[in-house]
Amino acid sequence: MNKGAAVNGEAAMNGHNPMKWNKKLYLSMACIMVEGLLSGSNFMLMYYIFKSLWEDRMDMGKIVTMTGLLAGVFLLRLLIYGYGYVQGQIGGAGVSRQIRLFLGDKLKRIPLSRFQKSQTGDYINAATENVNSYEQILTHKAGDIMKNLTLALMLVGFVAAMYVPSAVILLAAELLFLPAIAISFQAVKKYGTRKNAICAENVSSTVEYISGIQTFRAYGIGGIKNKSVTAAMKDFSDISFLYEVKIIPDGVVYSILTWMALPLEMVTAGSQWLNGRLDTVSFLLICLLPLFLAKLMGTIFVDVTSYKNLMIAKKKIERVMEEPEDARSSEIFSPKVHDIAFEQVCFSYVPGEPVCKDMDIRIENEKLTAIVGDSGSGKSTILNLISKYYEPDSGDIKIGGCSIKGIGTEQVLSKISMVDQDIFLFDDTIRNNIRYARPEAADEEIEWACREANCEEFIRKMPEGYETMAGENGNRLSGGERQRLSIARAILKDAPILLLDEATANLDIENELAVKKAISNLLKKKKTVVLIAHTLSIVKNADKILVIAEGRVKEQGSHEELILQDGKYAAMWRAEQQLL
Numbered sequence: 001m002n003k004g005a006a007v008n009g010e011a012a013m014n015g016h017n018p019m020k021w022n023k024k025l026y027l028s029m030a031c032i033m034v035e036g037l038l039s040g041s042n043f044m045l046m047y048y049i050f051k052s053l054w055e056d057r058m059d060m061g062k063i064v065t066m067t068g069l070l071a072g073v074f075l076l077r078l079l080i081y082g083y084g085y086v087q088g089q090i091g092g093a094g095v096s097r098q099i100r101l102f103l104g105d106k107l108k109r110i111p112l113s114r115f116q117k118s119q120t121g122d123y124i125n126a127a128t129e130n131v132n133s134y135e136q137i138l139t140h141k142a143g144d145i146m147k148n149l150t151l152a153l154m155l156v157g158f159v160a161a162m163y164v165p166s167a168v169i170l171l172a173a174e175l176l177f178l179p180a181i182a183i184s185f186q187a188v189k190k191y192g193t194r195k196n197a198i199c200a201e202n203v204s205s206t207v208e209y210i211s212g213i214q215t216f217r218a219y220g221i222g223g224i225k226n227k228s229v230t231a232a233m234k235d236f237s238d239i240s241f242l243y244e245v246k247i248i249p250d251g252v253v254y255s256i257l258t259w260m261a262l263p264l265e266m267v268t269a270g271s272q273w274l275n276g277r278l279d280t281v282s283f284l285l286i287c288l289l290p291l292f293l294a295k296l297m298g299t300i301f302v303d304v305t306s307y308k309n310l311m312i313a314k315k316k317i318e319r320v321m322e323e324p325e326d327a328r329s330s331e332i333f334s335p336k337v338h339d340i341a342f343e344q345v346c347f348s349y350v351p352g353e354p355v356c357k358d359m360d361i362r363i364e365n366e367k368l369t370a371i372v373g374d375s376g377s378g379k380s381t382i383l384n385l386i387s388k389y390y391e392p393d394s395g396d397i398k399i400g401g402c403s404i405k406g407i408g409t410e411q412v413l414s415k416i417s418m419v420d421q422d423i424f425l426f427d428d429t430i431r432n433n434i435r436y437a438r439p440e441a442a443d444e445e446i447e448w449a450c451r452e453a454n455c456e457e458f459i460r461k462m463p464e465g466y467e468t469m470a471g472e473n474g475n476r477l478s479g480g481e482r483q484r485l486s487i488a489r490a491i492l493k494d495a496p497i498l499l500l501d502e503a504t505a506n507l508d509i510e511n512e513l514a515v516k517k518a519i520s521n522l523l524k525k526k527k528t529v530v531l532i533a534h535t536l537s538i539v540k541n542a543d544k545i546l547v548i549a550e551g552r553v554k555e556q557g558s559h560e561e562l563i564l565q566d567g568k569y570a571a572m573w574r575a576e577q578q579l580l
């Protein structure tokens, strides 16, 4: 697929990185670290108290001072922690909000061709689960890790002030953290990345299952499809289990090794104490600290491992942010005429399976051009290319003589009204569903468009008329009613180009007539109309008919000219007449 018209998403960030930390987060981090240092100072106070007690130097004055100091430090820690916590939560929520807004805006610029099943799971995951995980890094993990690391180093310094070799043993136990975490990172990289990918697939399958549940059940394949969703969920629980199994042994071995600092300290510092070179209180504290430190390092190990895992979420978000985007030309697109030309257009959805092969098409300004051809010959693809839902692999498409390659999709779509088989209705009132076509339209204009589209009668029969809710994706409406609402939208939008995928084949006779009447009202306006016709009777009066076959225009001309040519169109016409 030609990515020429796409721009790199990173460039589109315009130097603004929504993942960037804000001041509140930095402030929270600073508070958490200060709180960590204050919690370390408790050990020094403890040392002083024990020493005074041991040497029988404790009096009432000292007791009051020490109690006051401990209470003061406790209160100060509480205040700093509380303030830092609140700042972190607000700062983290601010960054998540920025990311979510950015992703929301980004999704509308990603070319339609990127919304394949697997990709959709990634997008949903990025905007939900991954943003939550990233927020967790910001509000909890980063601060906790920094605080605990600072405390661990501070304790080593404290022990060094009592007896240096003991501090070296503690530091060695801490440094064992490096190989342990390197091993854990390997596992996270391998299994965490797989876990994330499987989670995205899981989301895709579940969304597909829920969206298609009516169809699956109608065709009796609800159970089969449900099995594939259950299988996807089992894959996810398997990989989650594997992830834990691969990381836990590493953490356990590391914990055991850090605990080994205790007997080493007892032997090393113990010999000094027995020789009288180390006082009793220092010896006791040196024996106590490895226990505390082992617990602390265990917590750091778990936190850093999960930090690394959460960083996978960050990468996933970045990947979505860097997705190629539709060209967003600032150039205003307002051609004077609206003829459409395909020049040597080649296109394929799947590499190696071309749908358009050097296609040349001329669609006259303000004329009705009909496209006919066998099912799967590429008729809808031509409309998709005109509306820039897809980009040609090569060749050019021009509207009013101007190539649409460098023009933003929204700019091109502003000149197009589309009525197709796949009508999307929002769970909103009927009136608002029509209003999406032109948000500033007055109520009277909406009602006029509905009359023109032959919708008035069925809307008035609804319990609340125009204010009736359409239901999720318009599921309260029949196929013919939905199609007429789509025609009302096109009439209201009043764009100079009208792309119409005529789909009356599946409607009952009453609805078919109503839709055909609505279409003929729509065609009265002077517009460049491209009409895909599934029945030839509707195209008889077209200014030009294009017969598509094998990725090319096989025949073209008016109905009479094509009948005279006695080719594919004439054969299709005869076949249709025999059915009547």
Ligand SMILES: Nc1ncnc2c1ncn2[C@@H]1O[C@H](COP(=O)(O)OP(=O)(O)OP(=O)(O)O)[C@@H](O)[C@H]1O
Pocket (backbone or CB within 6 Å): 349, 350, 355, 373, 374, 375, 376, 377, 378, 379, 380, 381, 382
């Ligand atoms: N999103 C897609 N991904 C891959 N292949 C696709 C996609 N959309 C269409 N195709 C394939 O491209 C070919 C042309 O499809 P297209 O929908 O344009 O045909 P059509 O003439 O409009 O068919 P119909 O009359 O049945 O609606 C078909 O072989 C179809 O399977």
